[in-house]
Amino acid sequence: MQFKSMIISNIEVSPGYFKMRMTAPPAVRSATPGQFIMVRVRDAIDPLLRRPFGIFDLGTFATAYTDCGTQTYFEILYKVVGKGTEMLSTLHQGDHLDILGPLGKGFMPGDPSGEKILVGGGVGMAPLYYLAKEMVKTSKVRLFAGGRNKEDILCITEFERLGVETYVSTDDGTLGASGLVTEVLEKHLSESIDNKTIFACGPFPMLRAIAAIAGRHDIPCQVSLEAYMACGVGACLGCVMKGRNHSNETPDYRCVCKDGPVFDYRDLQWD
Amino acid sequence: MQFKSMIISNIEVSPGYFKMRMTAPPAVRSATPGQFIMVRVRDAIDPLLRRPFGIFDLGTFATAYTDCGTQTYFEILYKVVGKGTEMLSTLHQGDHLDILGPLGKGFMPGDPSGEKILVGGGVGMAPLYYLAKEMVKTSKVRLFAGGRNKEDILCITEFERLGVETYVSTDDGTLGASGLVTEVLEKHLSESIDNKTIFACGPFPMLRAIAAIAGRHDIPCQVSLEAYMACGVGACLGCVMKGRNHSNETPDYRCVCKDGPVFDYRDLQWD
Amino acid sequence: MGKPDLSVEVAGIKLRNPVMTASGTFGYGKEFADYLDLEKIGAIITKGLSIRPKAGNPTPRIVETPGGMLNAIGLQNVGIDAFIQEKLPFLRTVNTPVIVNLYGNTLEEYGELAEKLDKLPEVAGLEVNISCPNVKQGGIVFGTDPNAAYEVVSLVRESTIKPLIVKLSPNVTNVVEMANACVDAGADALSLINTLTGMAIDLQKRRPILANMTGGLSGPAIKPVALRMVWQVAQAVKVPVIGIGGIMTATDALEFMLAGATAVQVGTANFLDPSAAQTIAEGMETYLEENGIADVKELIGALIT
Amino acid sequence: MGKPDLSVEVAGIKLRNPVMTASGTFGYGKEFADYLDLEKIGAIITKGLSIRPKAGNPTPRIVETPGGMLNAIGLQNVGIDAFIQEKLPFLRTVNTPVIVNLYGNTLEEYGELAEKLDKLPEVAGLEVNISCPNVKQGGIVFGTDPNAAYEVVSLVRESTIKPLIVKLSPNVTNVVEMANACVDAGADALSLINTLTGMAIDLQKRRPILANMTGGLSGPAIKPVALRMVWQVAQAVKVPVIGIGGIMTATDALEFMLAGATAVQVGTANFLDPSAAQTIAEGMETYLEENGIADVKELIGALIT
Ligand SMILES: Cc1cc2nc3c(=O)[nH]c(=O)nc-3n(C[C@H](O)[C@H](O)[C@H](O)COP(=O)(O)OP(=O)(O)OC[C@H]3O[C@@H](n4cnc5c(N)ncnc54)[C@H](O)[C@@H]3O)c2cc1C
Ligand SMILES: Cc1cc2nc3c(=O)[nH]c(=O)nc-3n(C[C@H](O)[C@H](O)[C@H](O)COP(=O)(O)OP(=O)(O)OC[C@H]3O[C@@H](n4cnc5c(N)ncnc54)[C@H](O)[C@@H]3O)c2cc1C
Ligand SMILES: Cc1cc2nc3c(=O)[nH]c(=O)nc-3n(C[C@H](O)[C@H](O)[C@H](O)COP(=O)(O)O)c2cc1C
């Protein structure tokens, strides 16, 4: 779907990290956690391409006008890393954005009786909030949140308010445990892996480490990937990852935009 | 000079025409009427080049902070014709712009006892206001203002407030006399040309017609030209006009940005 | 005045309007079906097809540049067999001409592929991408040498009776010479331009951003080069020319037609706006209406010079 | 760590930093003296000079395009005599190397001009623009034919002992072949790229916007093409390469150096920001400092591929 959103709010939640809330058509409510949108930052050629962002949260609120009933909104949580996100951060309430989405394949919740282990690295936390919100309705949810320093640890209070048990770690020890999030995770799993499923989002090296952990412990694991994207709809083949059966003779590429961004880690090659 | 300006106001004065007031360093006060500025519309590659605008007005106001004393400001009057002016029109009070100026050679007031005949076509009125403001101090000033329709007739009240005698004409007769501004001018001059000087700014065909009139009546005439500009400082040679002595063997080009934008009409070739 | 006539004919293919989608930027059409009406555009040109499936290049494959983008997809595609099985059935349901863009790594592959495509009734025409290195001849690019181009186009011409469009590379000293060689070899139409070869570097990592090091530049940045080449070629050849390169709006498209293009292709714009091709076609219609032009064909080559 | 070393040497000319101003975008230096410190940049390259004054093209001569601009100034310039009388006296007062960009309409004009410039002590070196049609040989452009380029560069080489830079055109199939021809003919350094030929059209008027119809594309839009060509040429030749094309920031400049450039030229950016060349040089210094790089020369060709 392609639609115009109006910005409701756009606030800096941690230095360099912003949360933007936008209006959306009601159909967006059917988005599954892990799906993403593509934002046209400006109606100009600079930046040229749309920028992809995970859906952080989604819901409705009652409008002030009784005739209008409720308004659907969604939120993105983004980090300012370059030109496009820089420009996004300067937008105000009332500004409009051209949006494509919800796009791609989201997380598969699986058996509700199982325990859900969410692992987020930095802004990789973004799509996990909406996932957690859905999963706490039926399941036990834990969040392992990692970052380089305390500024990278986002929205922990929001997760806790959902009833999620949180485990924070930072590379420099400025918040939570000191070290990599994968170390904390590994330690936790070494205690018990019973009926647990991992849902991870973050930088590629973190995801690779988690895939290795999942492999070692043989527990189900879904990862949400990032890639340079142009189209977002599976047409340009810019965003591909090597699939399980890939070889040069039998290409098995998966589009992060269309076949992902969420994948069962066993469907990909991790070299 | 290159400086940052803060926008003080940016208002639509007639459909499609805006007046923008900006702060400026005190040195800008030495600008002569007819000089122009080059505006970097956005700190991005779209639009790429600066856009030139005449100085509509210039002055100082007392700031609210006693320590700061007075603040210099200047104004431009612009018509939305394309991408750059469109973007300018969406800017708000408090936004900043990167400015180059004052640039070029302005009008030469000449003998104060003479009568000053200002002729403006459409947004060509812009640089004439500041000129009129200076000239009414010592001289009799008349303004001939032309446009396609009444929307193109700008800021007449402001000129009248200065004590300028105004003659309005529109192609479609929706305001003032019906017909071309050059016809009204010619009629006026046919009554008397005693010690009059013409100062004209507007579309090229109008200026050419005025140059012809000035030639016929042999009265002094200065015209302010427009041209596509890249540098604004005489370096790129993008904005040239053929000078009086120009031939292919003895090039005599004048830069509108550096040798102009105001020229004695006799210094140019008008073919 | 009634509705203006937007239809044009290219190489014997009748188009309801001059707006096609450029190869590699529109997948196999289906990917965009949710965003526009595929029966409101002139033609669909599919992703470059080869005889066997092709893996393409490692990632990163795309990067944004000022006013444009570089891609080094490496012509990844499913190969002719999977194309017939998986992609054609959907395209068959769409009432819009389908033009298949094709390439080979050797002369023979071009011929073989053209022969196979010749048999498919769903394929309205072929667009031959000659911007590929000839693996057998030490990697010399078919599309930058008039003799090699003549050879490959001749072979394709012998292998099919379908309308034959040849797509020209802009990375040449003399595009008119290339155009003439292709027409002499039997091209029914020419499309241009393909991408300009470019590069982007990550200063911090000290590496090329694209895994392939260089890639093809597309988007608004290349429009002036494309317009110039279309103008040069349209003046020189008698066959219809299809304008490609940085077309984002109806105005852009009509400029290409003034320069001599009979039709246009929309590429990178599909990424910015998945309904771009339809929006551009509709914008052209509006322009004709507003300017009292009864037939878009009046604009072809109507540039006053 | 002390201040990083930004100095480089090109064709025997010592530069305090690698940032020069590109010919035709910086006048004769004086025009920018109010906006930057001419003694904070590496070198000043003056507007293309010819033996006689040249009128250039009718207007419009420039037009903005997406992420770039087209110019068709037509090499208007004052000619060697007026250059010596009117422009050199100011340049003599500036303690920064002055490199004169020159061109001819015939082979002989190149030689004659080089001979005259050879005698001027204020001139640190020559940059030969070969992107000009050879009037005597039916307008074939010196810069797109290796033999013609070899001939013209050889002649200039015989006419001067000053450092000789040859500026390459990007409008060629094989820029490396051109580069080799120029080096074989005696070039001490190569600078690239000159502008890409392009066109812009006014739909409403149905006319080319430039009076000359086509013009040269410059600015950020061409940066990827320039980077690619600099990279290709720097790998192929042994002489220093000067990178040009869409450089707006210190990051851009350093990317060109990674690709193999010993120095860079800033062109269109001077129009956006008349202090650009100095700002870029300062930005390079800051980058080196922040990244603990003692000498900018460490970056030349340091691209990891
Ligand atoms: C499916 C998906 C979901 C995403 N969700 C989020 C999210 O919820 N919150 C968030 O902050 N970011 C998210 N990202 C990353 C986000 O899209 C990029 O940070 C953004 O596009 C950068 O734009 P920019 O113009 O600011 O940076 P640019 O100026 O384009 O680049 C700055 C730096 O970011 C890197 N970069 C740029 N684009 C991408 C990309 N698509 N993938 C990886 N690296 C990139 C570049 O290599 C460069 O180093 C997501 C990416 C994908 C593919
Ligand atoms: C010395 C000088 C003083 C000027 N003073 C004023 C002023 O006080 N108020 C005002 O409204 N305008 C003034 N102009 C014109 C103004 O610069 C252009 O209207 C503006 O640059 C258009 O920018 P744009 O991006 O909106 O239009 P674009 O999208 O660039 O172009 C839209 C249309 O405007 C025309 N155009 C663009 N630039 C110029 C130009 N430099 N000269 C002539 N036509 C152009 C184009 O041909 C095109 O048809 C002045 C121009 C000059 C050279
Ligand atoms: C991601 C991408 C993939 C492309 N793949 C092909 C291809 O397979 N075959 C081909 O002939 N051209 C291919 N092209 C070139 C386009 O069809 C078109 O010629 C070029 O992008 C210029 O048009 P544009 O500026 O409108 O994008 C591709 C372009 C892009 C951006």
Ligand SMILES: Cc1cc2nc3c(=O)[nH]c(=O)nc-3n(C[C@H](O)[C@H](O)[C@H](O)COP(=O)(O)O)c2cc1C
């Ligand atoms: C207005 C203008 C005039 C130019 N004149 C010359 C010239 O006289 N001689 C020359 O060799 N190059 C000339 N050039 C080319 C530039 O020197 C430079 O090679 C080109 O603009 C690419 O660099 P850029 O993208 O930084 O502008 C000119 C460029 C512009 C924009």
Ligand code: FES
């Ligand atoms: S972004 Fe185009 S295929 Fe995924």
Ligand code: FES
């Ligand atoms: S605008 Fe560059 S010389 Fe006038």
